[in-house]
Amino acid sequence: MGKPKTIVEKIWDQHVVHQEEGKPDLLYIDLHLVHEVTSPQAFEGLRMNGRKVRRPDRTFATMDHNVPTIHRNVIKDQISKTQMDTLQENCKEFDISLADIHHPDQGIVHVIGPQLGLTQPGKTIVCGDSHTSTHGAFGALAFGIGTSEVEHVLATQSLWQAKPKTLNVKVNGKLGQGITAKDLILAIIGKYGVRFGTGYVIEYTGEAIESLSMEGRMTICNMSIEAGARAGLISPDQTTVEYLRGKRHAPKGEQFEKAALAWKNLASDPGASYDATVEIEAAEVEPQVTWGTNPSMCIPISASTPSPDSATTANGKDEIKRALEYMGLEAEQPISSVKIEHVFIGSCTNSRITDLRRASEIVKGRKVNPSVRAMVVPGSFSVKAEAEKEGLDLIFKEAGFEWREAGCSMCLAMNDDIVPPGERCASTSNRNFEGRQGNGARTHLVSPEMAAAAAIEGHFVDVRKLGVPTA
């Protein structure tokens, strides 16, 4: 046996097309996901240079960022419509499969890839979207790229990449009852900051990670970019294999068993070494709420906002001061005292069926606080259909939630789902940046359960006081 390897090293070695002294490696890309916002200029570049898409069969497109979530046919914004029409025309011209807004496979790109079984262990996966790290949950090396790189992958099915450093984020022990993957990833970023992963690929390991469902793992890997890491992944195991069994694009029959064996062999070898390791104790994680304007500005529900004096650098003090001001909060204010006007359950972080099931358990038999406008935006057409089959839509609607069509929606408010200036939203998305959900909007990132609880109470509350979901 050779030197023990990490999963990142194994995937890397399997994908190097060309190596040359003084250059990054030319890495083969197995799957390229495309959406309407970051692709038009790339297709235009191909046309200008008379180039083709090398592997249309390894390219898959959908519309998610801009799409309307109330009525599919009512796109008020002409520029949004043009962008969607452009993707339609480009996919036709270059022979790429597209799940448009009327297609049953449509959804947020990082929700549908796994659902369709396109996302598989050991693949290299890219998309012009920073949350491509989501697919790492399957033990794939998946990362976001810019539009120039989208064009490069379309033309060559490869990318020049320097081999990344590896960072082991080890989560010891078990998460407490009622504590979710979202709380865990927020707590990790809260502890280590928004740039500790820069230059690294994160591998999440440890008992708490191994016991997560695939949906939970996707939530964790999704927010790797919020820690600065372009990619985050988890070694494949039986949970991964069972999720993929029977998925449309997964191998079938005997081929599946062969693939499953190969996938499990990708797991990092015992004794493999990482460039860096950080650890966190799962038992210490409480339900989290962000108070500020980046995801590391995050505290347990039992805590209060910080004071600028708690920072050690001048820029740090200034950052806390500006964040409190933007958020309309006082220093040392208990986060549970903060009232909200909006609740958004959705996004590529938390819009999957298990997210909706768990939130619905909190909502069931209760009413949304009259001061709150709450909505659920399922991650895909098929998540929506499945939820409706289970009657989750009725639970949400009876409580006073709006039940919408699939898309990115209020996570980044490129469509009409916008939080008005100065208003406050408990959101299950991934970014609480200034203006993210609308100019002047104030975003607090939470888990679906915490968002559901806040919708009922009208302010942040420890969801465990309302019950612990079993789904």
Added chain:
Amino acid sequence: MEPIRKHTGLVYPLNRDNIDTDQIIPKQFLKRISRQGFGQFLFYNWRFDNDGAPRDDFSLNYKQYENASILVAGENFGCGSSREHAPWALQDYGFRVIIASSFADIFYNNCTKNGILPIQLTGEQTQKLIDRSESEAYTITVDLENKRVYGSDDFSATFDLPAYQQEMLLNGWDEIAVTLTHENKIEQFEAQETKY
């Protein structure tokens, strides 16, 4: 893309950490289908008030920085969304060089694909540049060939940049054309991969 070899320009200091690409260019401007014309939307929510009028309290609107072409910021510049609209907006506005104490990975890459030179200096060095450019019209020169930054005064620093990116930026090469010279290797790779 336009090559960049040596650039002398006025410094604009933006003394903040963790400036994300949502701030560099807010999402309402990502709906265009061309690469041009994003400069007018650069730092939109910081530059303009709710009525679209320039804000007096945001320094990029100060007369003294009108012709700046080198932006200097703190840690983790360009974090968040992968939107290449961010470097397009910076470039269209007139910035050719971004200096920061650290950069987010995707943004850094995106700059080098667009003829914008990202330079990482130490916190101490960026602070010097920020202090000087906040107090006076401060011009520096960036020499990519020798990986050096120097001021009209005593400021001088060297920086690191991977050789590949340096070469790309110096020559303004079309990366896809370079890659296609290895097309036979891509074909070979595809011919021998394991299929399930």
